[in-house]
Structure formats: C-alpha cells, structure tokens
Amino acid sequence: MTPADGTFFAHFGYSSQSQFDVPGSPREVIAWADNGDALLLGKNGLVAAHTLDGFQYIRRARVKSKVVAALPGGGWKITTKFTDGETWTTPVLAWLVHEDGDVVPVDISPDGSAGNAVIADDETAQEVAVYHPDHPTTSHREADPAA
Template identity: 35%
Template structure:
C-alpha cells in the first residue's frame, strides 16, 4: 500500500428523482496494483474507490488554485423546480484549476458564484444549441 501524497478525491454520481449530483470521498492510499483506496466506514477498512457502480472518476482536490476563468460559452445548467417544473441558469464562466480540472459557475440567488453540480436540484448541463428536455 502506498500512502496518498496528493489530495485526490473519488467522485460518485448520485441520481434521485431526475436529479443528479456528485458525492466525494478522499483517497487515503493506493494499493500495490495502483488502484485508489477509500475508507469504507461500515466495514472499517480500505476498499478500492472504483468498486461501486456509481464511481465517476478521480479528481485532484479543489484546493488547487483557480488559474483562469473562461466564458460560459452558451452552456446552461438545468434544475428541477417546484411541482415538476424545470428552470435553467446560464453558465457564466468555467473555473480552470491548476490541477487541470474545470468547473462550471452559475450565480446563486444570493449573488455568489457557485458550482451548479453541487446544488441539490441540479439535473445536468446543457450544451449550446441542445434542447433542455430531460434525458
């Protein structure tokens, strides 16, 4: 086992009631075959991060500084609303982190920038020219 020396996280896609968001768990170590390991709190041991079917990949922790911001480019974020309605918000920018990871940015109701994929009623991102209908 090799201790994790960089702050990686495992991402897990969670889908409920036409909503999609991601949960993360820190990578604690790497096994001898090179697989990322996370703590299984129920079993009290380390397990491979990719063992769950909703595993969505690894990313460097977001502690990496933002090194650039790119325009939103016509992308929008789709959210569920009350009474089975949906609404969209424009992606204002894409934050580019030193790790190479990028995150979309929307403006939250309070006026602060926010990653739409971390908002509870987020459904998905919509590419420019794409229809907003559900998958």
C-alpha cells in the first residue's frame, strides 16, 4: 500500500444503497493498494473505491494550495441539476480562501456531511448555480457543452 498525495478523488453517482449518496460527490483517495486500487476511508477502515455502490471514476484534482482563511457561508446556496434530471440544493457552510487566491465553497450534503462543493468538475452536472437567495442576479451558471 502506498499513501496517496491528496490530489486524486473518487466520484460517485446516486444510489439509494450508497453510503456516498450525493450525486457526483468526490471522496479523497487515501492510499493506493498494491494492485493499483484506489482506497478510500470507509466506516471500518480502507476500502477499494470500485467496490462501493455508485462508483463512477477516479480523477486527479489540481494541486491543492494551503487554506489561509475560512469565511461564513452567509446564506449562499448551490443548486445542481444533473443529467438524470435530479436537482439538489445545498447551503454553503463556509468559503475557504486558499493561498493561491482561489475561494472554494464548502457545502452540506443531504446526508449531513460537509466538504468542498463540486461545481464544474462533475461530469454528471448539467447546470450549476451558486447564488444568494436575496440576490438572484449573483447566480453563476455553467452548462454542460454536450447538453
């Protein structure tokens, strides 16, 4: 087993049986098994990503930069419309400010877990809106070019 460098993530689709039941929700690869399997932290230890219900693919993320500040979510929301017709709206819990200047929303998934929101990196997302309910013109939308 080889420790992962924190730049690979396993992505999952929706499944009612999945412990990761948020469409496209990424989970960090913790280590690589000797046979090359991506290992994730499960309820009882490390588990191969491909054995989990709803597994779709592994993708390398951009190199992480250090978080230098966290700001409150301030009532912002993220609404994602997926290619299967599902729509999810989650509140932004906080904004993480990275040393390279990136600001990343942290959302709360329907199962109550918090993590970096997936905005443009999710292949199952057809349209994403980041907005403040009091100011709908702040919405930023990205449409899937294949749609």
